[in-house]
Amino acid sequence: MRLTLRAWNAPYECLQSEEDSLYNMDRYNKTRYSRRKKKEGLLELASREAHENQEVYFATILNDDDSPYCAMESNVGYFGFDFLQDNYADFLTFQYRSDSEHKGKLFLKAIFLFECYPGTTEKMRRTNFTYTHEGGCSSVIYQGEEYNGTSEVIQTKHPPISAEELEKLWVDYPKFGEYEQLIRLDRIPLLARERILEYTDKEFLAFREYLQRDIERYQHPME
Template structure:
């Protein structure tokens, strides 16, 4: 089943709401001009996730029940109309607050190298590990307007 898509200028993270809700025509025009816009999946008030689409990158942020960014993906254009997932970040929060207690980032190289960075905030500590992975599933096509299904897959491989 296709998820409903809504559009806006941006997602205001601190206030957990869209700024300047746009019509589909406004967002489609921005997409065609390769200008920044945001797509909200499922709802404008309680989206499952939002995508920040730019000329050469797409950011995907998955929201939890408290509208906090629990998981985010950063896709960068690596060749014309081809994106590569360069980073995935998981965040853990203090109970129902917006305070991040820890985060783990996976930074992917196109050669299969992966840096895993775990950060705890109280007390502050950082652990870094390096490994390798098959990154074939990190590639995707730059989305056609309104077609975001491949980018919003939580499980990539």
């Protein structure tokens, strides 16, 4: 996989140009990089400074064939990753948050699963798994439509996750351009993992392969 600092344009299912990515960063951060005449290297410079100042910047992590693997957004004390299916629908989101009591650390606070109707990119259901620093776990399912009276919200408080699972939710604050540890699928606690696999085994078989790859890479590294 490789990293580009060009943002992912979800509505158009493509990478933004460097110029558009830079312009959008300027809008969020109230900077003026896009107005400079010399454009070469500007996106990396602006993104690096945004990282150091904990301001808004974006990146897209690509597969070896240059298809998008996940899209990243960084803001003050926040890193979000939207993982994409082959049809470019975002099916999984990681949300990391910083905490004043844990300097230099991020916590995987929430994992969202987006389920689409079979064979489409139309969202059918969203399940939010959230975690606490003490190991608490809860979920909220949003499904149905308000316009036809089928809208439903199901909230559940689950048993605490294990100490091993909780440890994996913590990660060191990344250096600029180094996000491999934040996209590790083996960080997903078992309850959420099983629910995600239940969906992806029907709609996105590659997820199981990616998950197994990360398990072997980080939990059972080769000697």
